[in-house]
Amino acid sequence: MLITFIISSALLTLITLAPLLPSNHWTVRVWEFPRLQIVFLILINILLMALLIAQDLGPFLALVIVNLCLLCYQINWIFPYTPFANTTVKMSKSSDLSSRIKVINVNVLMSNRDAHKLIALVEQHQPHLLVTLESNQWWQDALEPLHDAYPYRVNYPLDNLYGMHLFSRIPLSDITTAERVEQGVPSIHCIANLHNGKQIQCHFLHPAPPSPTENEESTERDIELLGLAREIANKQGSDSLPVLVSGDLNDVAWSPTTQAFLRISGLQDPRIGRGAYNTFHAQYAFARWPLDHIFHSEHFELVSLSRLSEIGSDHFPLLTEIHLK
Template identity: 50%
Template sequence: MLTILTFCTLLILLATLLPLSRHPHWIIRGMDFPRLQLTILATVLLIADVVFLDTQMINTQALILVTMLCLIWQLCWILPYTFLFPKEVKTSTEFNADNQLSIITSNVLTPNRNAEALIQLVNKHKPDVLVTLESDQWWENKLKILETDMPYSIKCPLDNLYGMHVFSRLPLGEQEICYLVEKDVPSIHATLTLRTGDHIRVHFLHPAPPSPTENAESAERDAELVIVARSVAESDQPVIVTGDLNDVAWSATTRLFRKISGLLDPRVGRGAFNTFHVDYSLLRWPLDHLFHSRHFTLQNIQRLPSIGSDHFPLLTRLSFTPSQSTNQEGIKAGACEHEWAKAVSAEQKVSKNDVPKPGEAP
């Protein structure tokens, strides 16, 4: 039993230490994902150490100490995405319909042919904006029916798993489809005009993940997130960034994005809202995100039922409450984070100046 528990402890220690490296290899960056699962395993290991081993032995005490340190470290990352942590975004007390903005973010999975399920969700929840990821020409044709109620759209159908579409009840302006880092991975940038007449700067992203079947490293994904973060950080406009970022909420790179951009995460203090993978309840992570500037407070955020994709759709309802902007604050970046962000973008030879700034004065 000592041998088994020692082996398991070493595995958890390795999985905990690997993400401390900034190396972008997919194996190392992949260890950012299962922090919740590692927390559960560490808890089980601690119980097993106490139940099955002699706690007076120095070997057992060493195992308990190492496991406890791993547990505490993992908890530091995931606790913000529980009800035990203070809310980063205030709950809205604004009920004027003109100030509301609702967005469904949905990775539809290109081979999935259950478009009707998504259409039913849109008809039920009536979001102001629907953004789809992995949507190809087939999906565009099927979702055309939505244009009766959502007449504004931006379409980028691709058959490489990186197609994107935006359908909106609200006017979209200064539309631009860009390939910021990789020539076959688009992003969409635009302004969105609220019912109040206020203009919102919106960015829809879906960078490629680090994986053995995609990019061997996370460098491309990280660079796209960093340059968008650095770009919006310079804006005083209301900003929303949403999409499938192929990164978990509790990773170092997503945290870097939040620090550099200054945007808020409405999940902090409310829950993880794990959207991937639909079929494996024990292996689910928050891959679909919505971040926003301090101009907004939260009405509601919820994970919607499956539409046959490997991702659940995410519905976020915000209130445009700029008067509350001084009462909300995200996490701040230090000098080392700014240097790290510059290095990440420089490695891919991309710049914050490559990111469109819709709504900004020339």
Template identity: 50%
Template sequence: MSFAVILILAAALVLATLLPLSRSTHWWIRDLDFPRLQIAAAGTALLVAEFFFLNLTDVLDDVIIAATLGCILYQAWWIFPYTRPYPNEVRLCASDAPQENRIRVLASNVLGTNRNAAGLIALVRQHQPDILVTLESNAWWQAQLDVLEAEYPYTIKCPLENLYGMHVYSRLALKGSETRFLVEPDIPSMHTNVELRSGQRIQVHFLHPTPPSPTENPESAARDVELLMVAKHVAKLDCPIIVAGDLNDVAWSSTTRLFRKISGLLDPRVGRGMFNTFHADHWFMRWPLDHLFHSRHFTLSFIKRLPSFGSDHFPVLVELVYDEPRGASQEGLNADAADVELSEERIAEESAKVLEIQRPRT
């Protein structure tokens, strides 16, 4: 391998590492937040090649090796919390936790063009979630899923043909349910209060903002605003909270970390694994796009990635236990004054960009 090839590859690695540090919301920069594991793996392969082909006594060659190693370590810093050696952020529930304090949520981006509704219904009947939330579900999916209503009588429905339809089916009572369009006029989110079997009420928010991409939004503005708006809302509350859905962002991105800091919500994946949900058909290009965050009122019974049923996303199944005393000591990411200021600035800045994005569509 020639020196020129190594130099070009090392420069590409450095650019892929440095560009996400900017506050730019352009899709091609923000999407570099996603493949940090893949970038780290590619950097490791490049580092091995450098030790074979470069002259370790040459200063320039040493600089290239040091830059490559620095990029690998930096990328690894972002994803390390989603590996087993890292301490758990959410405690496991007590072994004798009562059933009436449990809530089991199955979240699934069904893929609007997928026609294997029977596969999803089979998973529901196998795993018996208390709440099923589907994303990208349209009128066809609603017609198929309505067979669940005998078991899941509480529903919120918003069938859309734009790949942003959303449905909730619940066996637990839902109170004050609303479908809102927080940022974009055709992108819904669902907000409700769920009553556990114990009578305890919890506030739940289901989200599916648009991704930064050339075919959706050229900027991440709409996604970022929606996440930060919800984060600000729940930060003011002292009740049990769950936020779940396909956020079109990875768990380790700066935007999701800021969401967690401002909201104060916990991530049960920390210290347990990435639970990559997209893309179901490409094992080498997978990221954790489907999330469930919760307040300190809960501990974790289990979290599972379920088998694919034809969608490009794997479903996720999470069971939480309402246990405020046991969960009170749990620590997530803490916001400082700079984080709060950054959040306010980004909401103001990105809201203006959202208006610009929406104008051609409206």
């Protein structure tokens, strides 16, 4: 039994400390994702040791201490994304609807054919902006029923899992699409013009993840995210526009890259102090983490934030409504 707990504790130590290695390889960076699951495994390990060896804890005391240290380390990363932490974005008390913007961001899963589920959610919640990721020409055609309500659109259909579409109820200007870091991995940048005349600079991203089937390293994803962060930071000033960033970033909220993105850009995450809002994987409740994000500048307060019902994709849609102060 002692050998069993030594092995389990050693494995938990390995996957906890692996992200500290100076490597961008997916076998290292992937362990930044399941911190919630690792916390659960550590707790099980501690409970089993406490239950099975309660009569003779002495020889196992060192293992218990090691596991408690691992638990504290993992909780330190995910704690801001629990309701126990302090919020960084205040709830809006304003009733001014003309200064609100509502966004649905969703990775539709290119092979998914349940477009009617997404259309029903859009008709129910009526966001100002709908951002679809992994959307190809089939999805572009399937979402045509939304065209009357969303006359302003940006289409970038691709069959490589990185197509993007933007549907808007409000006018868009200064629209640019770019494959900034990787060929075939685009992003959309534009200004959204609210009905009260105010403008918001918007960036929509879907960088490739570090994985054995995509990029072996996280380098390209990190370059795209941190490059945009520096671009946003360089434009900050008294006359700068409010900023909104959204998309499937293929990075979890608590990773060092996402934390660096927020620190460099000066943007805020409305999930802090409210929850993780795990949007992936929709079919496996035991393997979920927050891959879909919305960040914004300090110009906004939060009206609502919610994870919507499944649409046949491996991602849940994320619905956010914010108020421009």
